[in-house]
Amino acid sequence: MTRPPEDPVLAIRGLRTEFRSGRTWYPAVRGLDLTLYRNETLAVVGESGSGKSVTALSILRLLPESGARIAAGRIELEGRDLLRLSEREMERVRGDRIGMVFQEPMTALNPTMRIGDQVAEALRIHRGLDRAAARREALALLEEVKLPSAAQRMDEYPHQFSGGMRQRVVIAMALACRPQVLLADEPTTALDVTIQAQVLGLLDELKRSHGMSMLVITHNLGVVALIADRVAVMYAGQVVEEAPVRALFAAPRHPYTEALLRATPRVDEDTAALAPIPGQVPSIRAMPAGCAFAPRCPLRRPRCEAEAPPLHADGERLLRCWVRNEERIAA
Amino acid sequence: MNPVQTQGGLEVRDLRKDFRQGGLFGRARRVVRAVDGVDLAVAPGGSLGLVGESGCGKSTAARCILRLVEADGGTIRYEGTDVRAARGPELRRLRRRVQMVFQDPYSTLNPKRTVGQTLEEPLRVHGLAGGRAAREAARALLAEVGLGADALERYPHEFSGGQRQRVGIARALILGPSLLVADEPVSALDVSVQAQILRLLDDLRERRGLSFLFVSHDLGVVRHICESVAVMYLGRVVERGPVRAVFDAPLHPYTRVLRAASPVPDPGARVALARIEGEIPSATAPPPGCGFHPRCPLATARCRQERPALREVAPGRAVACHHSD
Numbered sequence: 001m002t003r004p005p006e007d008p009v010l011a012i013r014g015l016r017t018e019f020r021s022g023r024t025w026y027p028a029v030r031g032l033d034l035t036l037y038r039n040e041t042l043a044v045v046g047e048s049g050s051g052k053s054v055t056a057l058s059i060l061r062l063l064p065e066s067g068a069r070i071a072a073g074r075i076e077l078e079g080r081d082l083l084r085l086s087e088r089e090m091e092r093v094r095g096d097r098i099g100m101v102f103q104e105p106m107t108a109l110n111p112t113m114r115i116g117d118q119v120a121e122a123l124r125i126h127r128g129l130d131r132a133a134a135r136r137e138a139l140a141l142l143e144e145v146k147l148p149s150a151a152q153r154m155d156e157y158p159h160q161f162s163g164g165m166r167q168r169v170v171i172a173m174a175l176a177c178r179p180q181v182l183l184a185d186e187p188t189t190a191l192d193v194t195i196q197a198q199v200l201g202l203l204d205e206l207k208r209s210h211g212m213s214m215l216v217i218t219h220n221l222g223v224v225a226l227i228a229d230r231v232a233v234m235y236a237g238q239v240v241e242e243a244p245v246r247a248l249f250a251a252p253r254h255p256y257t258e259a260l261l262r263a264t265p266r267v268d269e270d271t272a273a274l275a276p277i278p279g280q281v282p283s284i285r286a287m288p289a290g291c292a293f294a295p296r297c298p299l300r301r302p303r304c305e306a307e308a309p310p311l312h313a314d315g316e317r318l319l320r321c322w323v324r325n326e327e328r329i330a331a
Numbered sequence: 332m333n334p335v336q337t338q339g340g341l342e343v344r345d346l347r348k349d350f351r352q353g354g355l356f357g358r359a360r361r362v363v364r365a366v367d368g369v370d371l372a373v374a375p376g377g378s379l380g381l382v383g384e385s386g387c388g389k390s391t392a393a394r395c396i397l398r399l400v401e402a403d404g405g406t407i408r409y410e411g412t413d414v415r416a417a418r419g420p421e422l423r424r425l426r427r428r429v430q431m432v433f434q435d436p437y438s439t440l441n442p443k444r445t446v447g448q449t450l451e452e453p454l455r456v457h458g459l460a461g462g463r464a465a466r467e468a469a470r471a472l473l474a475e476v477g478l479g480a481d482a483l484e485r486y487p488h489e490f491s492g493g494q495r496q497r498v499g500i501a502r503a504l505i506l507g508p509s510l511l512v513a514d515e516p517v518s519a520l521d522v523s524v525q526a527q528i529l530r531l532l533d534d535l536r537e538r539r540g541l542s543f544l545f546v547s548h549d550l551g552v553v554r555h556i557c558e559s560v561a562v563m564y565l566g567r568v569v570e571r572g573p574v575r576a577v578f579d580a581p582l583h584p585y586t587r588v589l590r591a592a593s594p595v596p597d598p599g600a601r602v603a604l605a606r607i608e609g610e611i612p613s614a615t616a617p618p619p620g621c622g623f624h625p626r627c628p629l630a631t632a633r634c635r636q637e638r639p640a641l642r643e644v645a646p647g648r649a650v651a652c653h654h655s656d
Contacts, residue, residue: 194384194592194611195610222595226601266551271555
């Protein structure tokens with residue numbers, strides 16, 4: 001997609017988020033740069049330990065109060081650094097400027113409250129609507145997220161809905177205050193695939209109709225391929241490759257991105273040679289000195305183990321790999 | 332129709348399992364037809380994937396085969412033995428021949444026992460080995476699943492998710508089974524670790540000549556590990572056949588929906604996401620006729636009234652749809 005590069009909605013610069021173990025702080029996110037542009041969907045993909053969910057919690061400032069801290073960096077929402085806001089100001093940003101959808105919808109829903117009232121409450125708090133107007137608007141939102149028979153069902157409780165329908169209610173709540181950014185952390189991971197397809201389709205449609213930007217955090221490369229405009233692949237707390245979605249899947253360049261794709265069994269083609277990635281993600285307490293992927297990398301050279309590679313730019317792609325960068329320069 | 336006849340493998344015919352819900356405080360009891368007349372067959376050395384979404388009955392069917400829950404009807408035969416009727420020594424022999432691998436081995440491993448104890452105990456209980464011989468068998472098996480001998484003295488919590496699944500597989504193998512029933516064995520694992528476990532299962536099957544019944548919601552995993560597949564919806568098999576044929580050219584409208592909704596890492600294959608309609612109806616009130624008709628683009632009056640039987644439409648290929656004539 002084409003867009004003016006100077007028009008970011010959300011810009012993360014040099015983010016470093018640390019966790020304490022004993023008396024030492026260890027970084028789970030290590031100097032992260034991410035840019036989310038207007039009207040785009042950026043997918044952040046990675047496995048356990050990649051730092052993707054810590055990144056989401058850092059953006060929302062929802063890290064646990066003790067044992068976790070943002071040690072460095074800026075998180076700018078339309079030019080305003082969220083890390084400098086008071087907790088009170090931040091409360092207004094959460095659910096107001098940034099809508100949130102998480103994996104488990106019940107964590108966002110109050111089990112003792114009718115779903116229509118929950119959406120209406122968000123409208124009263126964030127948009128200052130009166131009771132009657134909030135209820136009308138709540139119904140409109142529930143219809144917009146395609147909750148069947150919304151007018152009748154808005155007076156039911158969360159347990160009366162399926163997982164997919166609960167996630168629709170959460171999405172309606174996230175939309176209530178017309179956010180600029182929708183942050184979705186594994187939004188369909190708990191859902192069956194046919195319901196996942198419906199919810200992803202809905203999110204994509206709403207992003208367009210509301211003119212929002214969407215940051216989708218997922219472990220699933222198939223979900224990325226379905227919904228993203230651009231993709232950032234994270235490994236061990238850093239972006240290792242970032243590219244427009246078609247370029248990334250057509251020609252992955254980072255050895256980790258390639259390895260992930262080769263390790264994924266596909267329903268649409270035979271994967272006779274499913275290639276596991278040897279070893280494990282390094283612990284945050286034992287980060288390799290050089291490239292974090294080097295111990296598992298088939299392309300590893302002495303420099304990779306000695307020196308951490310920076311993110312090199314190559315057109316629309318960013319790549320953190322000494323070997324591939326040298327190949328590119330030589331070509 | 333009859334499943335493919337197999338000599339000695341697993342044959343399941345007309346399997347039924349109901350669950351009763353409610354009935355407390357004067358409320359009406361409801362019957363959930365979790366498994367509603369399922370036929371399955373796994374030849375010796377063969378591998379069958381059982382796929383479908385939550386509540387389709389795939390896990391319940393697998394549990395009936397292992398007698399972790401007792402079926403309400405139908406027959407299950409394994410290596411010539413009537414599984415449902417087996418008692419005493421016959422049942423003990425079956426337990427050696429058929430073993431299960433679970434999604435989360437942690438929930439089924441005793442946290443207070445070392446891996447060595449967990450592996451050696453069944454050998455003693457079944458009178459197969461004790462003392463040093465049992466320890467030696469456990470050590471050899473750990474090596475076979477890719478764990479070092481040091482694992483013998485360790486406890487389940489000391490392992491990563493992937494290693495723990497290796498322990499779960501070792502425990503399933505210790506009695507030398509010929510059939511492994513695996514219920515979502517790689518669903519909780521990261522992709523890179525998942526591939527390690529899938530490769531291990533591939534190797535084990537080849538080396539030991541194991542048969543697999545592989546329950547999974549992930550069609551990609553099933554395509555990789557299984558030769559044939561049965562697709563379940565609301566307690567019934569709606570389509571069955573060789574895995575490639577079924578996934579490359581699905582015949583049942585539900586298989587088509589499931590296949591289209593299964594994400595693949597290729598943005599060129601983006602489907603029209605919003606076209607997939609409706610949710611799975613509750614198994615307490617299944618629709619009359621074909622269970623899929625409320626969501627089916629092809630549904631006609633006949634589909635709303637008459638339940639389609641699973642019929643063979645090509646060698647090895649069966650489908651339960653009035654529109655497959």
